[in-house]
Amino acid sequence: MFNLQAMRQSRRPSPLALVDIGAAGGLQRKWAKYRRRISPVMFEPNPAEAARLRRSRPTYPSALVMEHGLGESNRTYTLNLAHWPGCTSLLTPDPTVLAGYKIAPLFETVKQVKLECVRFDELYRAGRVPAPDVIKVDVEGYEYEVLCGFGELLHGVLGIEAEAWFYPVFKGQKLLHDLVALLSPFDLYLRRIEPVPGFEGDLVCVNAYFTRGKGGQPDLTQEQRQKFALLQRVWCLNDV
16 A cells, blocks of 8 residues: 555655764754754763753754764863863863963963863764764864864765854864864865854954865765755855
8 A cells, every 4th residue: 555654754765973072051942943853963071061951852852962072083182171160171271372362361261170082983983873964173273183073974965064263262273274274175165154143343264164075066866965054054154
C-alpha cells in the first residue's frame, strides 16, 4: 500500500549539524525558530554551565552537550579566567593593546586553571560527534586554533560563524586575515562581518561569516542545498 507519510519523511533532509563552540548561555536566539531542523552539538568545558545546558535540552531534544575544551592538539592548556567570564581565554590578554579602552579591566586574569583540550576530528573519529554542517566558534582569540582541530572535516562544512579580530588583544593571537587564509583552501569564503561593540567605536572585534563556494554559489547535493539555504536565512546573507 502506498504510504504518503513515509514518502514525505524519506524526503525530509537530515537535521543540520550545528557545532557551537563556546556555548555558555545556550544557542543563539536566531536559531530558535528552526529548532526542529537543527541538531546542536554544544561545547562547554565548565561543568556547572554544561549541566545547565543539559537541563535546557527540551527546547532542542536532539542536542548533544560536550564537556570538553577544543584546540589544535590533544593536551593540557592553561585557561585564563578573566574578571568578566566572557573574556576568559586560553590566551593571555595584552595590556598594551587593551590600554585606553574602558573594557580593559574586564580582560584581567583573576585565576588560572588547567583545561584538557582535544581536537574535534579526534572526537569524530571516535564516533562521539557528527560531522559538522555549520560551526559557530567564540573562544576569545583562540578561534584559529580550534578550527585547525577540525582538520579535513572542514571540507564538508557549509558555513562558519567565528568571532574574529583586527587587533591582537591577546598575546600571539591570530587575526581575521589568518582565518581567511586558513579557510580559503577549504572553499570557505568571507561573506559578511558584523561589528562587536565594546571598544569605543574602534573596529577591534567582529563576527565573521564564511560560507562554501565563491559568491555563495557552492556545488552541493540536494540535501546540502536545503541546509545551505537555511543557514543563509538565519545569517541574513540572502541580500548580501
